[in-house]
Amino acid sequence: MKKRYLILLFCALLMAQHIWGNDDKSGSAVSIAVNIPAQTGLDSRNDISGGDAGQDTHPEEADSDFAGILLSLVIILLAAKIGGDLCERIGQPAVLGELLLGVILGNFYLTGFGGFEQIKHHLSIEVLAEIGVIILLFQVGLETNLQEMKRVGVIAFIVGMLGVILPFFLGWGVAAIFLPEATVYVYIFVGACLTATSVGITARVFQDLGRLQDKEARIVLGAAVIDDVLGLVVLSIVAGIDSAAAHGGGGISGMGIFMIILKAFVFLFGAVIIGGWVAPRLFKIASRMRGSGLLISFSLMFCFVMAYLSKIIGLAPIVGAFSAGLILEEVHFYDFSGKGEHQLEDLLKPIAAFLVPIFFVYMGMRVDMTSFGNTAILGFALALTAVAIIGKQACSLGVIFEKGINKIIIGLGMIPRGEVGLIAASIGAKLKINGIPVIDRDTFSAVVIVVILTTLFTPPVLKYALAKNKSDK
Amino acid sequence: MKKRYLILLFCALLMAQHIWGNDDKSGSAVSIAVNIPAQTGLDSRNDISGGDAGQDTHPEEADSDFAGILLSLVIILLAAKIGGDLCERIGQPAVLGELLLGVILGNFYLTGFGGFEQIKHHLSIEVLAEIGVIILLFQVGLETNLQEMKRVGVIAFIVGMLGVILPFFLGWGVAAIFLPEATVYVYIFVGACLTATSVGITARVFQDLGRLQDKEARIVLGAAVIDDVLGLVVLSIVAGIDSAAAHGGGGISGMGIFMIILKAFVFLFGAVIIGGWVAPRLFKIASRMRGSGLLISFSLMFCFVMAYLSKIIGLAPIVGAFSAGLILEEVHFYDFSGKGEHQLEDLLKPIAAFLVPIFFVYMGMRVDMTSFGNTAILGFALALTAVAIIGKQACSLGVIFEKGINKIIIGLGMIPRGEVGLIAASIGAKLKINGIPVIDRDTFSAVVIVVILTTLFTPPVLKYALAKNKSDK
Numbered sequence: 026m027k028k029r030y031l032i033l034l035f036c037a038l039l040m041a042q043h044i045w046g047n048d049d050k051s052g053s054a055v056s057i058a059v060n061i062p063a064q065t066g067l068d069s070r071n072d073i074s075g076g077d078a079g080q081d082t083h084p085e086e087a088d089s090d091f092a093g094i095l096l097s098l099v100i101i102l103l104a105a106k107i108g109g110d111l112c113e114r115i116g117q118p119a120v121l122g123e124l125l126l127g128v129i130l131g132n133f134y135l136t137g138f139g140g141f142e143q144i145k146h147h148l149s150i151e152v153l154a155e156i157g158v159i160i161l162l163f164q165v166g167l168e169t170n171l172q173e174m175k176r177v178g179v180i181a182f183i184v185g186m187l188g189v190i191l192p193f194f195l196g197w198g199v200a201a202i203f204l205p206e207a208t209v210y211v212y213i214f215v216g217a218c219l220t221a222t223s224v225g226i227t228a229r230v231f232q233d234l235g236r237l238q239d240k241e242a243r244i245v246l247g248a249a250v251i252d253d254v255l256g257l258v259v260l261s262i263v264a265g266i267d268s269a270a271a272h273g274g275g276g277i278s279g280m281g282i283f284m285i286i287l288k289a290f291v292f293l294f295g296a297v298i299i300g301g302w303v304a305p306r307l308f309k310i311a312s313r314m315r316g317s318g319l320l321i322s323f324s325l326m327f328c329f330v331m332a333y334l335s336k337i338i339g340l341a342p343i344v345g346a347f348s349a350g351l352i353l354e355e356v357h358f359y360d361f362s363g364k365g366e367h368q369l370e371d372l373l374k375p376i377a378a379f380l381v382p383i384f385f386v387y388m389g390m391r392v393d394m395t396s397f398g399n400t401a402i403l404g405f406a407l408a409l410t411a412v413a414i415i416g417k418q419a420c421s422l423g424v425i426f427e428k429g430i431n432k433i434i435i436g437l438g439m440i441p442r443g444e445v446g447l448i449a450a451s452i453g454a455k456l457k458i459n460g461i462p463v464i465d466r467d468t469f470s471a472v473v474i475v476v477i478l479t480t481l482f483t484p485p486v487l488k489y490a491l492a493k494n495k496s497d498k
Numbered sequence: 499m500k501k502r503y504l505i506l507l508f509c510a511l512l513m514a515q516h517i518w519g520n521d522d523k524s525g526s527a528v529s530i531a532v533n534i535p536a537q538t539g540l541d542s543r544n545d546i547s548g549g550d551a552g553q554d555t556h557p558e559e560a561d562s563d564f565a566g567i568l569l570s571l572v573i574i575l576l577a578a579k580i581g582g583d584l585c586e587r588i589g590q591p592a593v594l595g596e597l598l599l600g601v602i603l604g605n606f607y608l609t610g611f612g613g614f615e616q617i618k619h620h621l622s623i624e625v626l627a628e629i630g631v632i633i634l635l636f637q638v639g640l641e642t643n644l645q646e647m648k649r650v651g652v653i654a655f656i657v658g659m660l661g662v663i664l665p666f667f668l669g670w671g672v673a674a675i676f677l678p679e680a681t682v683y684v685y686i687f688v689g690a691c692l693t694a695t696s697v698g699i700t701a702r703v704f705q706d707l708g709r710l711q712d713k714e715a716r717i718v719l720g721a722a723v724i725d726d727v728l729g730l731v732v733l734s735i736v737a738g739i740d741s742a743a744a745h746g747g748g749g750i751s752g753m754g755i756f757m758i759i760l761k762a763f764v765f766l767f768g769a770v771i772i773g774g775w776v777a778p779r780l781f782k783i784a785s786r787m788r789g790s791g792l793l794i795s796f797s798l799m800f801c802f803v804m805a806y807l808s809k810i811i812g813l814a815p816i817v818g819a820f821s822a823g824l825i826l827e828e829v830h831f832y833d834f835s836g837k838g839e840h841q842l843e844d845l846l847k848p849i850a851a852f853l854v855p856i857f858f859v860y861m862g863m864r865v866d867m868t869s870f871g872n873t874a875i876l877g878f879a880l881a882l883t884a885v886a887i888i889g890k891q892a893c894s895l896g897v898i899f900e901k902g903i904n905k906i907i908i909g910l911g912m913i914p915r916g917e918v919g920l921i922a923a924s925i926g927a928k929l930k931i932n933g934i935p936v937i938d939r940d941t942f943s944a945v946v947i948v949v950i951l952t953t954l955f956t957p958p959v960l961k962y963a964l965a966k967n968k969s970d971k
Contacts (some may be wrong), residue, residue, distance in 0.1 A: 091628055095806040098800050106787060113788035140570025149625035155564055314579060315586035318851025322579055325852055326572045333568040342568065375845040376852060379798055427587065455673055 063398045068262075074178075090147070097144040098153075098383070103129055105382030118233035120226060121484035123382050127389020128481075135394065145390060154387040155342070157380035158225050162343040163328040164373050165228045165246065166350015168237045171297070174247055174351060177240065181247025184423035188248060188439045189255040192219040193417030199412050210463045214453035217263050218472045219413045221256035223443025224249035225343065225384070230487050231438075239491075241431055245438035248420065250344055254289040256445045257339050261285050263449050285339070292338045296331060300352040301398060308356055319374040324353060352376065388443075392477050402467040406474035413475050414440055414482070431494045437487045442479045446472055503661040542646045563620070571626075571856070577603055578855030591701060591706035596855050601793050601954075608867065618863060627860040628815070630853035631698050635816040636801045637846050638701045638719065639823015643708045644770070647720055647824060650713065654720025657896035661721060661912045662728040665889030666693040672885050673941075676878040679759035686924035690736050691884045691945045694729035696916025697722035698816065698857070699953060703960050704911075714904055714967075718911035721893065723817055727762040729918045730812050736922050757878020758812070765811045765819065769804060773825040781829055792843040797826060861916075865950050875940040879947035886948050887913055887955070904967045910960045915952045919945055 031411045104186065108122030130141045144150060174181075196216035204211060225245065261282065304327060311323040328349040335345030353369065417439040421432035450472040453464030464472075603614045617623060645674065647654075669689035677684060697719065704715045777800060784796040801822040808818030826842065870876065870927030890912040894905035923945040926937030937945075 030713045091625065091815065092627055092806050092809040095632075095802045095809070099806065102799050102802075103793050106784070106789060106792060109789035110787040119789050150620035151623045152564065152567055152625075159568075163738065251856050311579075314583040316582035316592050318847065319579060321848045321851045322855070329568045329575075333565050333572070336565040336918045342564065372848040372851075374791065375794045375848050378794045378845075379849060382795070424510060430871050 034272050060143045093143055094147050094149055097147055097150050100130065100141065100144065101127075101150070101383050101386045102379075105386050108386075109382070116488075118230045118484045118488050120229040120233055120385055121481070123385035124226075124389040124481060124484070127386035128392045128394065129389075130386065131392055132394040133159075133389030135233065144387075150383065150387060152382040153380055157377075157382070157384035159328065159332050159342055159346040160373065160377050160383045161225060161229060161232075161384065162347040163324075163350045164370070164377055165232060165237060166347040166352075167354050167370055167373070169243060169347075169351055169354065171351045171355055171402060173240075174243055175243050177247055180424055180427060181244050182251050183254065184244055184435060184439070185248035185251025187423050188222060188252055188417050188420040189220045189259070191419040192413055193217065193259070195219070195412035195416045196409065199408050200407075203408065204468070207340050208458065208463075210456075210458060211453075211468070214263065214449060214464050215409070215468065215472070217259045217449040218446040218453075219409065219416060219442065219475065220252075220449075221442065221445030222249045222252045222417070222439045223441045223480070224444070225443070226253075226441040226483055227438045227487065229381075229385070230484050230491075234488060234491055236491055239434075240429070241434040241438065241494075244424065244430070244435055246347065248423075248435075248439060250293065250347065252439070253341050253344050253445075254286065254293070257289060258282055258285055260445065260449060260452075261339075263452055288338055289340060292340070293344075296334070296348045297347070297352060300327075300331065300348065301355060304356050320369060321376075324369055324373075325376075327353065332457075388480070392480075393473060396470045396473045396477070399467065399470055402471050403474075405467075406471035409471055410475045410478045413442060413479055431490070434487070434490050434494060437483065438492055440479050440486075441483045442476050446476055505841065515737070533945070538563055550641065551750070559722055562782045565729060566616055567620050567622055570620055570623050573603065573614065573617065574600075574623070574856050574859045575852075578859050581859075582855070588955070589961075591703045591957045591961050593702040593706055593858055594954070596858035597699075597954060597957075599863040600859035601711065601865045601867065602862075604863030604865055605734070605867040613632065614863075623856065623860060626853055627857040628719060630850075630855070630857035631761060632801065632805050632819040633846065633850050634698060634702060634705075634854045635820040636797075636823045637843070637850055638705060638827075639820040640827050640843055642716060642719065642820075642824055642827065644774075644824045644828055645852055646713075647716055650717050653897055654717050655724050656723035657717055657893045657908060657912070658724025658728065660891050660896050661695060661725055661893040662693045662732070664892040665886055666690065666732075668885035668889045669882065672878075672881050674778075676881065677941070681936075683929075683931060684926075684941070687922060687937050688941065688945070690732045690922040691919040691926075692889060692915065692948065693725075693732050693880065694915065694918030695722045695725045695890070695912045695920075695968075696918070696953070698915045698916070699914040699956055700911045700932045700960065702854075702858070703957050703964075705966055707961060709964055712907075712964075714907040714911065717897065717903070717908055719820065721896075721912060723766065723820065725912070726817050726918075727759065727766070728813050730762060731755055733922060733925075734812075736925055736933055754965075761811055762813060765808065765813065766817075769807070769818070769821045770825060773800075773804065773821065774828060777825050777829050791840060794849075797842055797846075798849075800826065860952070865953075869946045869950070872940065875944045876947075878940075879944035882944055883951045886915060886952055904963070906963050906965060907960070910963055912953050912955065913959075914956045915949050921951055 028220050028316030073467065096223070102127040105123045108124075108126030110122070112121055112122030112125075131145065132139045193216040196219035197212040200212045200215035204317075227245055227249070228237075229241075231237045231239070231245075236242060307327065308320075308323060310427075311319045328346050331345035331349035331352075332342035333345070334340045396406075418436035420439045421436040424432055424435055426428045450469050454462050454469050458465045499520035533938050560780045577599035578596045581597075581599030583591035583595070585598075586592055603617065606612075606614045625914035642755030649793060665688040669692035670685040671686035673680065673685045700718055700722070701710075704712070704718075709715055780800065781793075784792050801819050804825075805815035806818070808821070809815045869879075891909035893912045894909040897903045897905055897908055923942050927935050927939075927942055929936045
């Protein structure tokens with residue numbers, strides 16, 4: 026049983042060592058042949074004509090490491106499946122295993138073997154991971170009924186609001202206690218770091234356990250969308266403080282904030298209304314086209330367009346992908362069933378099986394365990410983590426008058442923090458007041474620890490709460 | 499009917515203009531929020547601790563253009579589906595439409611609108627395209643029976659050999675006629691450029707028309723594998739001449755060539771034998787694991803490992819992917835059917851529908867139409883194209899004693915030229931003898947034209963020959 030893992034691990038190490046342990050790859054004629062394909066293609070302009078050489082910023086060396094990308098994909102997929110298997114055996118959601126194996130791969134260099142470090146340097150792997158989480162939220166949207174989402178709209182709104190306000194002031198308070206000599210800017214930034222929920226993990230836990238149909242899941246997903254809009258507002262304020270402090274003026278006005286909120290809500294409602302009108306017509310056209318794979322291709326295009334639009338508005342691409350799923354859930358693809366095409370959900374599964382684990386393993390890989398080595402800040406970090414978790418429990422106040430909703434699940438589902446917190450922290454790190462960065466290295470590490478702990482804490486605890494809720498009913 | 503294309507084109511242009519036509523993206527608070535996510539993630543080390551900053555060569559700006567990548571994917575998929583639809587309506591294989599729409603997108607800048615140019619600069623799109631063609635050949639391998647491949651092995655070997663030797667000497671001859679004052683090195687390089695078949699297009703035509711089961715398809719696929727091995731040898735010789743000319747000695751010995759061939763054949767036979775032993779055991783293990791999407795994940799891993807191995811040996815990754823498909827065709831996944839998983843072929847279809855068109859559109863995009871503007875070399879280029887096509891017809895001599903095989907299909911299937919020709923040409927372009935590059939700009943352009951014409955020529959002609967062959971029987 027364990028022997029097979031050893032064999033698999035050995036193979037992975039061998040391959041990693043083979044390509045990465047050996048820098049002297051040129052020399053033999055065969056190696057020349059290996060490395061050459063990167064330098065050209067069907068496009069001759071780079072090499073010879075040189076007419077617009079300045080325009081082409083294509084990094085040459087990257088494709089020559091296409092072998093490295095393939096190997097990275099194999100290692101990531103293998104880690105995902107091993108992690109998922111182990112976690113499911115001990116009754117945990119697969120996503121926890123993917124994250125943990127990612128943490129192991131990402132910090133393996135601490136053992137002295139740096140072969141896995143190269144995975145982090147492939148930009149394409151990051152892009153595949155990003156596409157993976159978009160596909161995940163698209164899937165989740167497809168499994169979520171828009172009408173039922175609307176029914177929990179107000180509650181989700183309140184839950185989302187509470188989940189931003191409370192962690193913000195709790196974070197402020199903890200910072201004020203631990204960093205008494207710091208300025209109010211520091212407290213604002215620390216508070217901002219604790220606001221935004223990273224819904225990918227929660228969505229995946231609900232999906233792993235087949236509980237996306239629960240009312241709690243809908244509320245958390247809806248609240249996470251609101252949360253993302255508010256996160257955008259917080260980021261804009263933080264960025265406004267940044268420019269105000271740096272340039273001694275400007276900042277962001279109440280009007281500016283209002284416009285951001287307006288834009289975001291116009292997008293969200295506009296997407297659902299216009300998308301709901303466009304989608305059936307788009308798929309009607311697609312169903313009349315000739316060729317194969319039309320349903321999946323047009324669905325992906327729809328999903329990517331929505332993700333793109335939400336990204337350029339300033340929201341997370343996953344918000345757009347989730348909306349795309351919600352909209353397409355309403356569309357019935359009668360026109361395609363006659364052509365022998367499968368259900369959209371079935372078609373998405375293999376793509377998700379390929380790309381979604383890349384996101385979670387990659388997310389785990391970016392966890393930097395050395396953050397925990399800094400014992401000086403560990404107390405501050407743990408206090409922040411505690412209020413990050415407690416703060417989100419306030420979300421359950423939003424459903425206090427609703428019957429039949431498990432408040433604990435709502436609170437737990439909102440816990441994971443991700444990119445937005447780190448973005449706020451990194452803005453603070455770059456912002457200097459009187460020559461001192463607002464977020465210094467220690468505070469930044471503390472925020473990183475909050476992200477790590479809330480990420481790893483949620484899957485097992487949420488799984489426990491969901492299991493308990495089921496048995497109670 | 500045509501109106502819908504106009505609407506779709508208009509939307510694509512609008513989006514492209516929106517993101518690319520406008521360089522002044524910073525300024526508002528929202529734009530700041532948009533651009534920030536690129537700079538961080540779960541990994542704090544880049545931003546703050548700086549401990550191993552030198553190690554991380556991650557290009558920051560690339561991810562900030564994740565929106566651009568999403569939009570590029572939408573444009574590519576839309577172009578693929580429109581091109582495929584139009585071509586199928588006029589009775590042509592979909593792949594021709596994907597290539598042609600790619601050519602239009604890639605040369606649209608000539609009209610003055612440069613919005614599509616950005617697509618070429620996303621390395622991730624190139625990686626997705628490369629994964630796409632790997633998936634295609636994996637699929638083709640899965641649809642091909644290994645035993646039947648073995649039965650045509652000797653014929654395929656002869657066909658592959660002939661398809662390298664004849665075009666080489668014909669290319670030499672044409673170069674000698676058109677470039678009488680040039681050295682023998684030039685003739686060798688031009689000959690080398692005409693040797694290798696780019697099997698992706700032929701495989702796709704057979705697949706589009708549902709004719710992968712034809713004996714002709716097997717022979718062409720087998721010959722293309724042999725061809726790739728010989729292409730490796732040609733490249734090594736060319737590289738050997740390169741180093742001999744540049745450093746006044748060395749070059750490549752007969753022993754060196756023998757070793758390359760040996761390595762390649764050991765890999766190919768080793769892959770089939772060892773892979774055939776490993777695969778059932780690997781999938782037996784996988785079938786006992788818990789989690790979802792195990793069949794597709796482990797199949798992709800197997801495919802990627804084989805593609806990786808063939809790449810590091812010096813062969814094209816698609817050769818490994820094809821071998822992986824051949825091996826798994828033999829494995830029967832009884833263990834998975836009990837878990838309600840679909841057939842592997844069905845699982846691969848949506849992934850292929852997403853990624854394969856990216857390859858062909860991208861390939862079309864890299865076609866540089868300005869090559870045709872050089873009328874001075876057009877005669878040379880057309881003569882080279884003619885012998886490139888005629889030379890591969892010699893392949894049909896390999897099946898002269900076989901009954902029931904359409905010789906024309908064999909010859910036509912071997913026509914497409916791709917990367918290997920351009921690689922040989924680009925080595926020649928870098929190699930200078932007495933200060934003059936062996937392959938000058940004009941000769942390089944001529945080779946590019948050969949690649950373009952053979953690529954676009956094959957699908958319609960092969961389709962015609964296949965249709966005729968069916969009606970004759």
